[in-house]
Amino acid sequence: MRTPPGVSEADFAAALGQFEAAIGKSWVFTSDEDVDLYKDAYSPFWGEAEERRASAALAPDTVEQVQAIARIANRYRIPLYTISTGRNLGYGGSAPAATGSVVLDLKRMNRVLEVNENNAYALVEPGVSYFDLYRHIQERGLKVWIDVPDPGWGSPIGNALDRGGGYTTHQFRNHFDSHCGMEVVLANGELLRTGMGAMPGSQAWQQYKTGYGPWIDGIFSQSNFGIVTKMGFWLMPQPDAYLTGTVLVPRHADLVPLVEVLNYLENSHVCNGMSDLSSPAMEQPAPPGAPPPAPEVVALINKAIAGNAGDLDAYGASKGLAAWSVTIKFYGPAKAIAAQWEYAKERFAAIPGTKFIDGELIRLPLTAEQRERLHKVEFGIPNLSIFSMGARNANNPTPTDGHQWFSPIIPRSGAAVFEANKVFAAAGRDFGLPVPPYSIPFCFWERSFLFLFGFPVTHDAAKNQATRTAFRKLVEIAAEHGWGEYRTAPAYQDLIMGTYSFNNHALLRFHETLKDAVDPNGILSPGRYGIWPKHLRGKHP
Amino acid sequence: MVTRRDVVLGAMAVSALPAIAGAWVSPKPGSTLEGGSALYKVIYDERFPLSVAFGHEALRAGLAVHAIRGDMTDLWYDDLYPQWRRQPLAIAGLTAHGPLFCLERLSWDFGMRVATRDARPGELISWVIAPGTRA
Numbered sequence: 001m002r003t004p005p006g007v008s009e010a011d012f013a014a015a016l017g018q019f020e021a022a023i024g025k026s027w028v029f030t031s032d033e034d035v036d037l038y039k040d041a042y043s044p045f046w047g048e049a050e051e052r053r054a055s056a057a058l059a060p061d062t063v064e065q066v067q068a069i070a071r072i073a074n075r076y077r078i079p080l081y082t083i084s085t086g087r088n089l090g091y092g093g094s095a096p097a098a099t100g101s102v103v104l105d106l107k108r109m110n111r112v113l114e115v116n117e118n119n120a121y122a123l124v125e126p127g128v129s130y131f132d133l134y135r136h137i138q139e140r141g142l143k144v145w146i147d148v149p150d151p152g153w154g155s156p157i158g159n160a161l162d163r164g165g166g167y168t169t170h171q172f173r174n175h176f177d178s179h180c181g182m183e184v185v186l187a188n189g190e191l192l193r194t195g196m197g198a199m200p201g202s203q204a205w206q207q208y209k210t211g212y213g214p215w216i217d218g219i220f221s222q223s224n225f226g227i228v229t230k231m232g233f234w235l236m237p238q239p240d241a242y243l244t245g246t247v248l249v250p251r252h253a254d255l256v257p258l259v260e261v262l263n264y265l266e267n268s269h270v271c272n273g274m275s276d277l278s279s280p281a282m283e284q285p286a287p288p289g290a291p292p293p294a295p296e297v298v299a300l301i302n303k304a305i306a307g308n309a310g311d312l313d314a315y316g317a318s319k320g321l322a323a324w325s326v327t328i329k330f331y332g333p334a335k336a337i338a339a340q341w342e343y344a345k346e347r348f349a350a351i352p353g354t355k356f357i358d359g360e361l362i363r364l365p366l367t368a369e370q371r372e373r374l375h376k377v378e379f380g381i382p383n384l385s386i387f388s389m390g391a392r393n394a395n396n397p398t399p400t401d402g403h404q405w406f407s408p409i410i411p412r413s414g415a416a417v418f419e420a421n422k423v424f425a426a427a428g429r430d431f432g433l434p435v436p437p438y439s440i441p442f443c444f445w446e447r448s449f450l451f452l453f454g455f456p457v458t459h460d461a462a463k464n465q466a467t468r469t470a471f472r473k474l475v476e477i478a479a480e481h482g483w484g485e486y487r488t489a490p491a492y493q494d495l496i497m498g499t500y501s502f503n504n505h506a507l508l509r510f511h512e513t514l515k516d517a518v519d520p521n522g523i524l525s526p527g528r529y530g531i532w533p534k535h536l537r538g539k540h541p
Numbered sequence: 542m543v544t545r546r547d548v549v550l551g552a553m554a555v556s557a558l559p560a561i562a563g564a565w566v567s568p569k570p571g572s573t574l575e576g577g578s579a580l581y582k583v584i585y586d587e588r589f590p591l592s593v594a595f596g597h598e599a600l601r602a603g604l605a606v607h608a609i610r611g612d613m614t615d616l617w618y619d620d621l622y623p624q625w626r627r628q629p630l631a632i633a634g635l636t637a638h639g640p641l642f643c644l645e646r647l648s649w650d651f652g653m654r655v656a657t658r659d660a661r662p663g664e665l666i667s668w669v670i671a672p673g674t675r676a
Contacts, residue, residue, distance in 0.1 A: 037649055041642070087646070107650060131618060153647070387639035388611025 001030055002055040004079050004100040006535070012055070015076040019058055022068040027108070029057040038086065038103045040093035042402030042457050044464050044471075044491050052095035052490060054081065057103040063185065063229045069104065070227065071189040073523040080104040081525050082227050084126040084158030087151075090405045090454065090489070091162060097490040097527035098540060107155075109229065112136040114206075120144050120235040121180060121206040126157040126228060130382040144235040145380035147172040152382025157231045161221045163487055165444045167377040169272040169331050172236045174445060176221050181205040183230035184220055187519035192226065206232035222487070223511070224525035225518050236380065241334040242273075244359030245341045247348045248280070248322035252309030255324050256414035257351045262326055263412055265347060266446065270340050273329025273378070275443040281316030281323050284438045288389040293437055301437045305421050322355070329378070334361060402457035404467070404491070406474055408483040410441065410449045417441055420451060420483065427477050431470035450486065475499060490527065497530025512537065580669075581624060582607050584616065584634030584644075591665055595635040613640040617647060625651040631671035637664050644670060 003012045020028045029035055038054045045051040058080075060066050073080050081101040086094025096103060110127035115137060122144075124133060130152040137144060147166035149159055160175040172178045181195040195211040196202040209215070220226050249258050265271045278285060282301050283293045293301070300312040309323075316323050328344060330337035338361070348354050362370060366379055376383045410416045421439055428435025433455060441449035453474075455467050472495055475485065479499035488496050500507050511531045515522070522533020532540055583606045585596030596606045607616050613636075621644075624630060629651040634641065645655050654673035661667050 041646075131622070135618070151643075153643070383612065383614040384617070384643050385612035385614060387643050388613075388637070389639075 002035075002053060002100055004055050004102065005098065007076065007078060007100075011076045012078070015072055015078050016056060018072045018075075019069060022072060023058060023060045023065045027059040027061070029059070035103075038083075038094045038096075038105070040089075040095035040489070042089045042093060042404065042489075043095060044404050044457050044468055044489065046401070046457060046459055046461070046464060048461050048464070051099075052097065053099050054096055054103045055100045057105050059105045059108050061108045063109075063183070063191065066104070066106075066109075066185045066227055066229055067189040067191065070185055070187060070523070073102075074188060074521050077521050078102055078523060079526045080227075080523055081528070082106065084155035084161075085129055085153070086158075087154040088158065088162050088164070090403050091487055092489040092491075095490070097493060097525060098536070101526065104227065106227075106229070113230065115140070115142055115144065115235070116206070117142045117144055119207060120237050121232055122146075122156075122235055123181075123206055123230060123232045124156055125230060126155055128157070129153055129155055130159075134380070134382050143238040145172075145238055146233075146235060146382075147175065147178065147380055148377050148382040149175075150377050151384045151386050152377065153384060156233055157228055160231065160233070161228060163221055166380075167274050167375070168236055168380055170266065170269065170274075170446050171272075172234065173274060175233075176218075178234050179217070179231055180207070180209045180234055181230075181232040182217055182220060182228050184226035184228050186226050187521070187524050191229075206234075219514065222529045224528040224531055225514060227524065236331075239331040239333075239364055241332065241337060241364055242362040242379070243330045243334075243337045243341055244273075244327050245330075245344060246325055246327045246357040246359065247345075248325045248355040248357070249348075249351050250317065250323055250353040251313050252281075252304050252323045253414075254351055254353075255417060258324055258326060258348070259412060259414045259417075261347045261350070262328070262443075263447075265328065265344050266443075270344060271328040271330055273331055275329065276327040277440050277443065278325050278327075279323060279438060279440060280321040280325055281312060281319070282438045284436060285440045286436065298437050302425070305418075305425050305438070327359070334363065337361075401459055403454035404457055404471065404489055405487070406451075406453040406455060406471055407485050407487060408451050408478045409445070409486050410451060410483050412447055412449050416449065419481070423477060423481055424451070424453075424474070427470075427474055431473055432466065433470045433474070445486075493527065494530045580604055580633055581630035582616075582620070582632045584609060584613070584632060584636060584640070586611060586634075586636045586640065586665075589635075589637070589663065589665060591661065591663065592635045595667075599633075609636070609640060611637070611639065613643055617644070621647070625653070629653050629672045631656075631669060633667075633669045635661060635665055635667045638666060641666055641668050 003009055016028060016030065035054050035057055038057055040052060043051050058069055060069060079098055079101040081096030082104045083094045085107050094103060106126035108127055109125040110132060111125045112128055112133055113123040115122045122133060130146060130148045133146050133156060147168045149164050149166050160179050163176045165175055166173040181197045184192045186192055194217050195205060196208050197205040198211050220228055262275060300315050304312045313323060330340050345356050410420050424435055424439055435453060439451055441451050444450050455471060458464060475492065475495055484499055485496045497508055515531055516534055519533065522535055526533050526536055527540055583599040583604045585606060585608055586592040587608050587610050596608060600606050609616055648670045652673050653670050656669045656671045658666060658668045
């Protein structure tokens with residue numbers, strides 16, 4: 001049996017015995033067969049000594065059991081690594097940040113405590129999956145939507161705490177922003193409620209976010225200051241209709257005004273869905289399994305990246321391909337969103353040569369046929385179809401065994417996209433990373449762009465080592481340009497926290513001050529997002 | 542298109558299923574699950590001729606089958622989840638890695654494990670997921 005770092009076998013055995021007394025013997029997992037299930041399926045350290053491994057796992061069923069676990073862990077200084085469903089693949093999965101931690105698996109706490117249709121909110125436990133919440137709503141015929149990530153088998157609480165996102169309107173697709181109220185077990189086992197939940201008998205816990213006094217919810221995300229055992233979420237009232245409209249502009253340089261107009265429309269909430277940016281002329285982003293652009297197109301792309309897009313524009317014109325397109329999306333009353341699209345067209349028409357394609361107006365709810373052909377996540381429908389896209393085919397002869405996301409935030413401007421491509425294309429070449437010919441940013445978040453690079457994880461340690469080295473270089477290069485990652489796997493959490501270094505790492509030092517105050521024995525998820533307890537600071541692997 | 546080779550290989554894969562599943566789910570080799578069937582469902586993927594042949598052979602052998610096209614969400618949401626909540630029962634398949642990856646992880650929450658996993662021609666894997674040792 002593995003033991004947590006710094007814990008004697010005798011103490012660990014005593015702690016396990018007390019865990020068994022607290023939650024039942026069958027929910028304390030110590031065999032290799034059971035504990036190995038918590039390995040990260042997409043671990044960038046696959047099969048290497050540094051691969052994160054748990055020493056045991058605990059699966060409590062109630063808040064009281066979580067409190068008991070925290071008290072026992074404090075007594076024996078057992079590090080606990082909390083997961084909800086542990087399915088944030090590409091960002092660490094269920095493996096602990098510090099090898100030897102005991103995984104605190106909350107998936108048995110899977111109760112949907114409330115869904116309020118009238119005021120559109122839900123209160124759930126950590127083990128509730130998007131499928132569970134969706135099923136709860138569908139079975140009761142409630143006219144509210146959830147916002148789901150892709151894939152949708154994770155937990156709304158887990159995803160929100162890791163600051164993940166989805167695909168519907170701006171108000172809901174930032175999952176942490178859409179939460180309202182938390183219940184948290186602190187390291188000493190004490191129970192805390194945030195927002196209006198701090199008032200005994202409050203009738204508005206899920207209706208007003210901040211309550212009174214400092215709003216502390218943020219410190220429980222991407223962190224290790226508490227164990228969240230309940231969380232409220234605002235849901236989206238089922239809209240009447242959905243509409244898309246596509247804007248096409250002819251020149252590479254048109255990205256600058258295109259993004260300016262897009263920003264105005266999104267920031268004004270004229271269009272409220274997640275916009276999709278692409279480049280028909282550059283054939284980017286390529287759909288899964290598509291062949292790469294022809295070498296002559298890649299050559300034109302490289303010239304454009306270097307600052308000369310004239311030939312690429314001429315190529316696009318000769319083929320009838322726009323330099324850029326953006327599909328904007330609207331949810332709301334059919335008449336209103338049709339008018340919003342007309343207004344958007346007026347704004348985009350200021351760019352010379354702009355063309356428009358009217359999308360299909362979808363009356364909601366979806367028909368069975370629409371449900372089959374449309375992108376389900378844009379309609380709040382959880383699914384796992386993304387796992388069927390990596391199949392081997394002529395263009396993908398060697399599917400990988402997973403991926404690790406490199407996901408920097410860059411400014412919402414055309415100039416930033418041009419600059420980022422110059423930097424990332426060069427870095428991709430220099431370090432042998434599979435960077436696409438031209439990287440198109442995503443519009444998940446309001447006000448900023450997100451680049452997402454999925455670098456492969458394989459079962460070949462040498463390849464993984466090379467990818468990790470390149471990944472780290474990329475993080476450093478991005479930081480030199482002021483671009484930081486929004487989220488990452490434990491393998492890179494220290495590195496990336498180190499890039500948020502303003503004023504001699506004042507932010508991390510503040511995190512550490514908090515950590516020492518609220519978790520003096522350092523039992524909660526040591527190392528998560530680069531925050532280490534005092535006794536492991538500077539001594540961890 | 543399903544070729545003669547697909548049919549032969551599919552039949553071979555099917556012929557091993559009941560024995561494999563029966564041996565895994567019961568301490569008595571050859572015995573069956575409650576309800577008389579060693580397998581709850583056999584899963585095949587319509588995108589692959591060999592998998593289609595496998596599904597057809599399973600049907601001919603009297604097994605309940607379910608076709609997917611890469612995405613196993615509906616199978617999970619409408620069929621397996623309600624069934625496994627009532628009673629975890631074994632399933633088998635000849636699919637690509639993606640659907641197996643999902644089904645394996647989802648089955649863990651019901652105390653189930655992958656009992657067999659064999660690479661087949663192309664990228665296909667024949668597999669059995671069955672109730673494990675932990676409830």
